[in-house]
Amino acid sequence: MKKLLLSFLLTQCMLVSAQTETLVTPNGKKVKVNITPQWELNGNTNNELKKLGTKDAFDLPVITNDTEKMRITTDGQVLINTDKSLNGGNNAKLQINNGTTNGALQIVDGTQGEGRILTSDANGVATWVAPIAAASFMAPPGVQMDLVYDHFTYSGRSLTLGKGSWIIYLTDRTGNWTPSTANEFNYGELVAGWSSSSTVFTPSSIFANAGHSCVSTQIIPQNKFLNFNYVFVVNVTKPVDTIYLWYQILGNVTTNIPFIYNGNGDSFSTAYGSLIAQKLY
Known part of the structure; x- marks a missing residue:
């Protein structure tokens, strides 16, 4: 019984939401456990809109191989390969730090091509266009x-x-x-x-x-x-x-x-x- 209760409590430690229920252990102690669905490793079926993130003024970092690779800041910036805003880009909502290696950004939408230039329309929608040669x-x-x-x-x-x-x-x-x-x-x-x-x-x-x-x-x-x-x-x-x-x-x-x-x-x-x-x- 103790093993079953311990396993149940460990499972509930993974839960994200704050709905709880009070249980009584065999030795008479009352404990609160989380009974709401958790974010599972292989994905969830939510049936409604759910949120993932922080509720206080802290950034949301994402790590792989125990190293931070991406961060969403409290200012709404998405930082890739950096944990702080790059110099001169305080207003940029997307920043990529690729060190000294070129090719940090790749956009493939069917309009790309050798020597093409990224340009936008009046609404800010970007496409690749061929440069206009001097007539x-x-x-x-x-x-x-x-x-x-x-x-x-x-x-x-x-x-x-x-x-x-x-x-x-x-x-x-x-x-x-x-x-x-x-x-x-x-x-x-x-x-x-x-x-x-x-x-x-x-x-x-x-x-x-x-x-x-x-x-x-x-x-x-x-x-x-x-x-x-x-x-x-x-x-x-x-x-x-x-x-x-x-x-x-x-x-x-x-x-x-x-x-x-x-x-x-x-x-x-x-x-x-x-x-x-x-x-x-």
Whole structure:
């Protein structure tokens, strides 16, 4: 009888909940034993929501091989391979300390792939996406495009950009500038404009404060070449957006027809004109 009672008491020491019942031992002592179901090693059938954890201000550590491997803190942080919050991560709800070994985090959801970047949508749902390579255009050699005074002309060049912020570098060489008067204050303006259409000049909405165009002004030497350089920063909000480059000329230029010059097909031709976009973030 004593062995049976001792076995019963030892079993009840494993119980988690606080419901008890008073039993009387053979020697007349009254003892309280836990009679509520316990968390079993191979799992429970609870039939209702149950909780596992602490009821006071103490963290909940989890150990394997007698070593702590994970901890849920009273602040709601989940710490893996560390028993305290890492430096600079006091607000992070998940922290992993893998020492100096890389590859501490692995997410496999079907969108993963070599060189992909983890990004999120507006709701914070993360997926792996391929990085957007810098879109670029190099002006082909041996091509000239006549410019029109005070009127935009499509250059035949365009950029297709993915969502994000981009910086665009544009350079072109122009020729056949002839000033209207013979004085040192003659100037020429090459206006680069970005359109959402290749057939009609419609200022693109991705440029801030209607800054769809950029003017580069230079003093005109008689019948000389002029190099024009531009830098644009744009923010693309659509998944993909295509913009088309248009040009017009302004200034006191009333004779001859300036043109975009891209060389005569020699080895230096492509250096005269380029259109390059690089993603910032």
